[in-house]
Each structure stands twice: as C-alpha cells, then as structure tokens.
Amino acid sequence: MLFLVMVVDIVVRILSLVVITHVFLAYFMSPYHPIRATIDRIVEPMLTPIRRVVPLMGMIDFSPFILLVLIQILGQVLIALLRSMV
Numbered sequence: 001m002l003f004l005v006m007v008v009d010i011v012v013r014i015l016s017l018v019v020i021t022h023v024f025l026a027y028f029m030s031p032y033h034p035i036r037a038t039i040d041r042i043v044e045p046m047l048t049p050i051r052r053v054v055p056l057m058g059m060i061d062f063s064p065f066i067l068l069v070l071i072q073i074l075g076q077v078l079i080a081l082l083r084s085m086v
Helices: 002-028 034-053 063-084
Strands: none
Touching: 002 034, 002 063, 034 063
16 A cells, blocks of 8 residues: 555656646747647646636636645545555
C-alpha cells in the first residue's frame, strides 16, 4: 500500500505542476506552440467542466485554481483511503 500512496502523491504533484505550467504558458507562449498545445491537451479536458459551472469574474478565470484545489482534495482522500486499508 505504501507504494500506491507514493504513486498517488507523485501523480497529484505532477498534475498540479502541469496545471500551473498551463497558466503561465497561457500568458507567454503562442497557443500554436507544440509544448503549449501538448499541455493544453492534458489540462483543458479537466478545466472545461469547471468552466461550465464557474463563470469568468471579469477578466479572471478561476477554473485553474479550482482544479488545483480539487486535485489536492482528491489526492488527500485517496491517500487517506489507501492508508486506512493497511
């Protein structure tokens, strides 16, 4: 079980890093750049349902922040469940 806890923790960290990278690249890189396009293909499917529920606040998009919170919560719940199984 310890191995699964480590895997979940690593996946949560990598996903969080990818979401943060997505936000920064949106400001500095063309949407047609191959690196940004690849990261967009990973992150946008997770952001789309959140954007349907949470509208833009002026010019600010809170969906990446909400996604980060959801990833962290889900990761902690999974880790707690895995640890309780031991």
